[in-house]
Amino acid sequence: MKNESATNDSQLTSFVNRIINGDCIEGMKKLPAESVDLIIADPPYNLSKGKPLRWNNSVKLNGMGGNWDKVIVDWDNMTFQNYWDFTQIWLNEAKRVLKPTGSIWVYGTYHNIGVTNVLFQKLGIEIINEIIWYKRNSFPNLAGRRFTASHETLLWGHTGGGRRRYTFNYQDTKEMDCKEDLLKKRGKQMRTVWDIPNNKKPEELRFGKHPTQKPLRICERIILATSRPNDLVLVPFCGSGSECLAAFKLGRRFIGFEIEKQYIELTNKRLDYEKQNKKQTRLSGD
Template sequence: MELNIIINQDCLKGMKTLKDNIVDLIIADPPYNLSKGGEWKWDNSVKLAGMGGNWNKVMESWDNMSLSEYFAFTITWLTEAQRILKPTGSMWIFGTYHNIGIINVVCQLLNIEIINEVIWYKRNAFPNLAGRRLTASHETILWCNKGGKKREYYFDYEYSKNGNFDYDSLKQPGKQMRTVWDISNNKEKRELEYGKHPTQKPLRILKRMIQLSSREGDIMLTPFSGAGSECLAAKELGRNYVGYEVDPHYVDIAHKRLEHAMLNNQMNIFDSINKGEE
């Protein structure tokens, strides 16, 4: 298996080519199936008075399935993910109320163990535009393992208690990490420099998952790599990565982000060498 690569391919095809028990970590941000329902995202093109900003609709062909299609899709990709994940590995899955129930049920049908259900609280959540329901201010994250008689998954308990989490107002220093995370969805400038994805996740939450459940040198796979945030987070933490993405536009963004990070790393090494020679 070639490492440190993002492949412009449907993950359903790509994962089928991989051997059993070959990856240490999977971070999956599957389609939420929102396009059909006319959900909204932040944009600078359409002004909606009284709605707190400029918004337009997310309409993506890969995010528009019937209920039966989405259920079958979820069974297919999770079956492959379970097969390629090592017994010592973990899988993190993002979702919202639109799709996380289906994912939870499929995990149980496949005997994938759900270790924890994490609530990612987003204090800067987008408002409900119609004014007919509460503002959706969280996403759900399922932390899972392969399943089986033994619980062999890796967990860095020391990091979970004593890591640097000053960006999370709910994490108390020296205390066990809880299942509600207060992590801003705002991205740093460098995360959006080459473009963005409608459901792009901030690096800080991805790095938390990676450090909790993998070691340096491990292999992280992301079936829906989008703009490459999972791969970039893995790279910056010394993990290997493999990503699949069907849209060439997002593959291009991801490649540019990773190339930029590589150049910065080389420059930092060069600067360190020069300082050492002074």
């Protein structure tokens, strides 16, 4: 077992604490089996369902409410079959690299979470919980033709079968001081509805932003609840790097994959700033 662990560590050296430019499926193929403790995935939601999505022209985005000023992105423009195949392939690789003691989190909305749910079951990823992330400050539905979309869904699963050896810091979740979460009282069990504002703090946007950037608060909650210090966190769809930054701040190692170079630059700026802050804190003796 020790020799196997040492081999995995040597194979991971060129990946750990780095954001790798490239497709996550090809990237994960290079990682050893059962080498990752936690996976946090924020995949494309496939909102456009194979139709052109000209976000720069403020075209209405069905289901999300109002006009959105975004960018054209090929990765969010698939037919249903292509999206199914893509999701199955990356989830299969994620399952391969995940330790039996690890777990996986996947974000989604009603546009895509059903595909993720079914494929979890098909691939033998047992669902531990479905989390509803309630966003009090969600974008209003300006068209007035449907209810305002005010939540996202997260599926939390593991691959260890009936033994359920995954990490869950139950007592820590009870004692978490979640001041902004009106549904969480300190000392009480954490429930499956999380009241976390979607607004990013000014320091989170200091170096730029990503269309689907997640607030650090939700990333930190996931990492604190389901990993241990020095665990390895894999982020297949890095985006602006909130999950990687949260992992670094909380003393975990990380591997990120991202296809867009501009977002790798953004993530590295955020990480460099946090590293400098830590260095200054150590020098001041705080």
